[in-house]
Amino acid sequence: DIQMIQSPSSMFASLGDRVSLSCRASQGIRGNLDWYQQKPGGTIKLLIYSTSNLNSGVPSRFSGSGSGSDYSLTISSLESEDFADYYCLQRNAYPRTFGGGTKLEIK
């Protein structure tokens, strides 16, 4: 199975900060990586698909980049609704595997 390692596992940031979350795969995944946001209460939403494509309705302050086995999600200027858990998912091979998540908390 492809292991997905997210870092950091948690972080504190302030409103307006620029933050980058990392996701590293145990092998190359050819850009088949998505980012998801989970809010308290459990609602899960697709943010970025296939490395860098913004899902419909997602604010432009979110962006994704990467290649090979290293990927990142950047939020350019944090807003209050962005404090949540973030997960990466690789779709390059079965089984699909998620990273362990990054918890983004307000400082």
Added chain:
Amino acid sequence: QVQLQQPGAELVRPGASVKLSCKASGYTFTSYWMNWVKQRPEQGLEWIGRIDPYDSETHYNQKFKDKAILTVDKSSSTAYMQLSSLTSEDSAVYYCARDDAAFDYWGQGTTLTVSS
């Protein structure tokens, strides 16, 4: 609009089986695979498997091969996941998620509690 409706909670006894449902609306059910994902309390997300509602082809995570069975009812646009021989390790939130390459729409999740 696309919606995936899941019951909020299920309580079952250890050793029993349960069939969780995910009713789809707002799109052509047979045109998109459906995934199932497990999340234990304070834990991350784990992919269980997916099913093609068109012909019921399935892909399973080997870890869940003896635990979960995925089925669909095309007449009601509903996907099902049966979990068997339940233990406390199966207590979790279970999500269904539509597969358009990425998992573009998610249900609200069913909280399964296994307890006597």
